[in-house]
Amino acid sequence: MFKKVLIANRGVVAVRVARTLRKLGASWVAVYSEADADLPYVKEADEAYLLGPAPARESYLKVDALIDVIKKSDCDAVYPGYGFLSEDPAFARKVAEAGAVFIGPSAKHIEAMGHKV
Numbered sequence: 001m002f003k004k005v006l007i008a009n010r011g012v013v014a015v016r017v018a019r020t021l022r023k024l025g026a027s028w029v030a031v032y033s034e035a036d037a038d039l040p041y042v043k044e045a046d047e048a049y050l051l052g053p054a055p056a057r058e059s060y061l062k063v064d065a066l067i068d069v070i071k072k073s074d075c076d077a078v079y080p081g082y083g084f085l086s087e088d089p090a091f092a093r094k095v096a097e098a099g100a101v102f103i104g105p106s107a108k109h110i111e112a113m114g115h116k117v
Helices: 011-023 040-044 063-073 089-097 107-114
Strands: 004-007 027-033 047-052 077-079
Touching: 004 011, 004 063, 011 027, 011 040, 027 040, 027 063, 047 063, 063 089, 089 107
Parallel strands: 004 027, 004 077, 027 047
Antiparallel strands: none
């Protein structure tokens, strides 16, 4: 079981995953952009970290900033959410290199899925 999980997603997805983590006895870390600072998931988090301005490429998709949050907050796992991060083998590798578990397929399997053969 994980003790602290970074939820690399926002909004209702983050809230639903967070509620499950709480039921399991784990704490969770939120990340947010400047535009999302007042959303409920940020306020409900055990810890929350600002990633940057509203455009996703300047906040939610900044892999190095997410890795910094993992290390700073001492998370032992990362839930990548849906979409870009969950399909990024480089992100999955960097999460593992940071000492956390990527909750999803391994980088090797993400790469294999990307080939669509």
